[in-house]
Amino acid sequence: MKVYFLGTGTSQGIPVIGSQHSVCLSSDEKDKRLRVSVWVETEKASLVVDCGPDFRQQMLNSKCQHIDALLFTHEHADHTAGLDDIRPFFFKQGAIPIYAHQRVLKNLERRFDYIFQTENKYPGAPSVVENEVKEDQSFSVNNEKIVPINAMHGTLQVFGYRIQDFVYLTDVKTIETSEINKIKNCKVLVVNCLREEPHATHFNLEEVLHFISLVQPKTTYLTHISHLFGFHEEIQNKLPEHVFLAYDNLVINM
Secondary structure, eight states, X not given: XXXXXXXXXXXXXXXXXTOXXXXXXXXXXXXOBOBOEEEEEOSSOEEEEOOOTTHHHHHHHHTOOOOSEEXXXXXXXXXXXXXXGGHHHHHXXXXXXXXXXXXXHHHHHHHTHHHHOOSSOXXXXXXXXXXXXXXXXXXXXXXXXXXXXXXXXXXXXXXXXXXXXXXXXXXXXXXXXXXXXXXXTOSEEEEEOOOSSOOSSSOOHHHHHHHHHHHOOSEEXXXXXXXXXXXXXXXXXXXXXXXXXXXXXXXXXX
């Protein structure tokens, strides 16, 4: 399995437009972060989790040639706004399967009505095949089993996903014990960590380290990182063993 970090930043990305914050002015490429997304390639399937406004650039950077499915965590724009840019994949492959909570599918239908339209459809618009993700119901893409993991982003439900021994969670603030049990003993955990200070809807550093202690993964990568967290190199030096700060275009092989 190959995991490619397409983006590791927050909803504004780093640098933030117009910001004079020192991290936004950093010359270190690891401090430049597109909106959060990941590409997981197994022997059976090529899967992208979330499709934010940087999707086009991320596909060019990663040289991804084929997508078997798009998995959505939730409906916020930094995770969905790039849906129109699936067009090149649609032109090559046909309608692209998407997987999401029913609430998220309805949200996408409203915002991208021309994609979901069936009559008098504009010929240049892409098409998708909708698949509802339900709590406690695993599903398969090309016979690759995917286990949804239910969590809360403040008061909004979000899905994470387990694929073999890899778990991807983002925009998580709280998670029930029953869902934590689905994650335990994974080899690689990717999870959001916004900053050191508490936040209303995201794990901060203290919370994520506690969560890691409950899950006990072999290796953890932190993502969905704010410029307020600090410089990549300085943060990494603070982290415990086997916990790493992810960065854009990082590739890990499992």
